[in-house]
Structure formats: structure tokens, C-alpha cells
Amino acid sequence: MKSLKSYRRITVKIGSALLVDRATGLKRDWLTSLAEDIAVLANAGAEVLVVSSGAIALGRTILGLGKRALKLEESQAAAAVGQIALAGAWSDALGRDGLKSGQILLTLGDTEERRRYLNARATISTLLKMKAVPVINENDTVATSEIRYGDNDRLAARVATMMGADLLVLLSDIDGLYTAPPAKDPQAKFIPVVDRITPDIEAMAGAAASELSRGGMRTKLDAGKIANAAGTAMIITAGTRLSPLMAIERGERATFFNPSANPVKGYKTWIAGQLEPAGRLTVDAGAVGALKSGKSLLPAGVKLVSGNFSRGDTVAILSPEGREIARGLVAYDAADAVRIAGLKTAEIENVLGYEARSAMIHRDDLVVSGAAN
Known part of the structure; x- marks a missing residue:
């Protein structure tokens, strides 16, 4: 694993349990040590973006809401209190090392x-040009279960790829990926390097290890797939120790995820990183081969349409076995897609009653998993 100082742009994600103690509130000593690490990287020429969880957890502590489950409006109120406290804490911590910072609160639509x-x-690019550290979080004061990222691991990956970061660091309460959850399986083996996130790798993921955090290893692997497709390397390591980024520099245990050798670029980065496809198209074996050859998806190759999507939405393309092989922007809404699935191009106009596009998804709007685009 090469030095963090060799990376040009780094996105660092911090989980709630690392920042907030349920009894005492913000872990200021830990935050100060992380800010010092960020200053070291900034002084070495790196641009650092922070994706910081903790608003709800901190607000819960400040408001004295205890451990009980919160109603949606209570979580949103806790986030409102926590966000202002969290932003101030980051500003103070980074300011001690001469760094300016700016808060960015995102909702799902801001990336999708x-x-x-x-x-x-x-x-965010303008903040970086102004030498300010962007401190990013989901806007939990307005997000609902239907329109939220659900965890900051995937948000961090989306931010990293959106901003062209060459490294994403997920600071967690576990020091990397194991063959099984180590708390449950003492025989679990540590995995230092992952070249590609395969179904076997995904099967190793367990549930979240902390009550304060929404994410678990599964969401971290989801983040890894988003990062990998865009050519962003990823590290999962323990953030529980002081100066966690410099701990990586010292060679402390961490799992490194290699980026794709054939990353998607530009417009297609946005397509590949879409968190939740609006629908799914199951295709036949012939269509699978055509897509891997760089061709458009024609209606003739589509065997099953599922989901309630509109023209221009992102949909997942599944192989006959049900494995996702691509994503793209669909040229038809769901109702019309169902009507023309399996038809030859010459038959579409007779069925729909108007001259329509020949492709269900044009190759310019298509990203095939693991392929250069």
C-alpha cells in the first residue's frame, strides 16, 4: 500500500461511533488528532474532503434523548441540533492547524x-480551489427513509467519484475486511488486498457493529463497487485509535481495494454510481454478448421488465441468471418497455403507434460492469 501523501485527492469518511460517545458527546481529542492528520496531507499537497457522520448521534446526546428509538421528526430535530454543533467542532479542529472548512449538506437528489x-x-470544486476542506454530510433534517442514502459509506463513495478522488478512506470500528465477522468467528482471516469485489467477497460481509452507525461491512463493499468502477482506490481501516490516517502511514492493519484498470469516465461515472436503479431489465444471453462488445441494448434482447421507471431513469440490466451486468439510462418508460420487450426494431412503431428509438438503452448511455467505456 503506497503512502497517503502520494494521492492527489482523498475523501475520508468518519462514522458516528468514532466521533460521538453516547455518554459524553463529541470525542474532541480524537477529532483534533484527525484534523492534524488532514493538515499533514494538505501540507503534502493533497486535497482532502471529509464525509462526516454524527449529526443525529451528537444531537441525541445534546438533547438528552437517551438510547430509545426516535420518531422521524425527532431524528430530524436531533440532526438539526447536531449539525450546527458538528460544523462548529470541525471548524475549530481544522482551524487550529490553519485550515479553512466549509459545510455541505446533501440530499439524495443532489447526486442522483x-x-x-x-x-x-x-x-465542492470551488471550495477546494479556495483551499477549504469540504465537510459533507447527508441533510438528515429533511431526508426521509424514501429519499436518503441510508448510510454515509455510499454517500462517501458517491462524493469521491463525483469529485474525481483517487482514494476513499472509510474509517470504521473494524480494521478491515475478514472472511467472516471476526466478533462471531474467531477463525476469520484478515484480507489485506481486494482486487475485485466478487459475490464471494460480498458473502463475507456482516451486519453493522455499532448502534450509532447505520452502515455495516455490506454498505462498505457497496461503496467499494462504486469507487472501483470510477477508478478510485479504497481503504477500510479502524478509526478508533488517535491519528487514524497516520496509522495507515505507519502500516497499521487496513484492507486496500484496488481501483478498476478500466474505469468509467465523465458522464458515465454519474451513471455507474447511481445508488438505486429505478427498474431492472433482464436480458438474454445474446444481449449479454452484445453489451460486452460495446453495442446498445435493443428491445429484442429484453426478456423481463420490472420496476416503475420513466424515460431517462437509470435501470439495472441483469443476465439470465439474475446478475447485474450493466446500468444505463432507459429510452422508454416502464409501460412502453413492457410492450416492446422482445420485439424487433421494425415492429416497435406498429405496437406503440409512433416512430420511436431503436435502442432500449443507447450505448452512449450505458455502463457495462468491469468494462472500459
Whole structure:
């Protein structure tokens, strides 16, 4: 694993349990040590972005809400209190090392809707040009279960790929990936390097290890797939010790995920990183071969349409075995896609009653898993 100082742009994600103690609140000594690490990297020429969880957990502590389950509006109120405290803490910690910072609160649409994605990217890029550290979190004051990232691991991966980071660091309460959850299986073996996240690798993931965090190893592997596709390397390591980034520099245990050798670029990075496809198209073996050869997806190759999507939405393309092989922007809404699935191009106009596109998904709007685009 090469030095962190060799990376040009680094996104660091911090989980709630690392930042907030349930009894005492913010872990200021730990935050100070992390800010010092960020300053070391900044002084070495790296641009650092922070994705910081902790608003709800901190607000819960400040408001004295205890351990009980919170209603949606209580979580949102806790986030409102926690966000202002968290932003101030980051500003103070980074300011001690001469670094400016700016808070960015995102909702799902800010990365999933193209125009808002470009606007968010421009804002964060401007902060970096101004030598300020972007401190990013989901806007939990307005997010609901239907329109949220669900965890900051995937948000961090989305931010990293949106901003063209060459490294994503997930600071966690576990020091890397194991063949099984080590707390449950004493025979679990540590995995230092992952070249590709395969179904076997995904099967190793367990549930979240902390009540304060929503994410677990499974969401970290989801983040790894998003990062990998865009050519961003990823590290999972323990953030529980002081100065966790410099611990990586010292060679402390961490799992390194290699980036794809054939990453997607530009517009297709946005398509590949979409968190939740609006629908799914199951295709035949012939279509699988055509897609891997760089061709568009034609209606003739589509065997099953599922989901309630609109034209222009991102859909997943599944092989006959049900494995996701690609994602793309669909040229038809779900109702019309169902009507023309399996038809030859010449038959589409007769069925729909108008001259339509020949491709269900054009190759320019298509990203095939593991392929250069």
C-alpha cells in the first residue's frame, strides 16, 4: 500500500461511533488528532474532503434523548441540533492547524439528479480551489427513509467519484475486511488486498457493529463497487485509535481495494454510481454478448421488465441468471418497455403507434460492469 501523501485527492469518511460517545458527546481529542492528520496531507499537497457522520448521534446526546428509538421528526430535530454543533467542532479542529472548512449538506437528489449533481460538484470544486476542506454530510433534517442514502459509506463513495478522488478512506470500528465477522468467528482471516469485489467477497460481509452507525461491512463493499468502477482506490481501516490516517502511514492493519484498470469516465461515472436503479431489465444471453462488445441494448434482447421507471431513469440490466451486468439510462418508460420487450426494431412503431428509438438503452448511455467505456 503506497503512502497517503502520494494521492492527489482523498475523501475520508468518519462514522458516528468514532466521533460521538453516547455518554459524553463529541470525542474532541480524537477529532483534533484527525484534523492534524488532514493538515499533514494538505501540507503534502493533497486535497482532502471529509464525509462526516454524527449529526443525529451528537444531537441525541445534546438533547438528552437517551438510547430509545426516535420518531422521524425527532431524528430530524436531533440532526438539526447536531449539525450546527458538528460544523462548529470541525471548524475549530481544522482551524487550529490553519485550515479553512466549509459545510455541505446533501440530499439524495443532489447526486442522483444530473443537474443537481453538476451543481454540487461545482460548489465542492470551488471550495477546494479556495483551499477549504469540504465537510459533507447527508441533510438528515429533511431526508426521509424514501429519499436518503441510508448510510454515509455510499454517500462517501458517491462524493469521491463525483469529485474525481483517487482514494476513499472509510474509517470504521473494524480494521478491515475478514472472511467472516471476526466478533462471531474467531477463525476469520484478515484480507489485506481486494482486487475485485466478487459475490464471494460480498458473502463475507456482516451486519453493522455499532448502534450509532447505520452502515455495516455490506454498505462498505457497496461503496467499494462504486469507487472501483470510477477508478478510485479504497481503504477500510479502524478509526478508533488517535491519528487514524497516520496509522495507515505507519502500516497499521487496513484492507486496500484496488481501483478498476478500466474505469468509467465523465458522464458515465454519474451513471455507474447511481445508488438505486429505478427498474431492472433482464436480458438474454445474446444481449449479454452484445453489451460486452460495446453495442446498445435493443428491445429484442429484453426478456423481463420490472420496476416503475420513466424515460431517462437509470435501470439495472441483469443476465439470465439474475446478475447485474450493466446500468444505463432507459429510452422508454416502464409501460412502453413492457410492450416492446422482445420485439424487433421494425415492429416497435406498429405496437406503440409512433416512430420511436431503436435502442432500449443507447450505448452512449450505458455502463457495462468491469468494462472500459
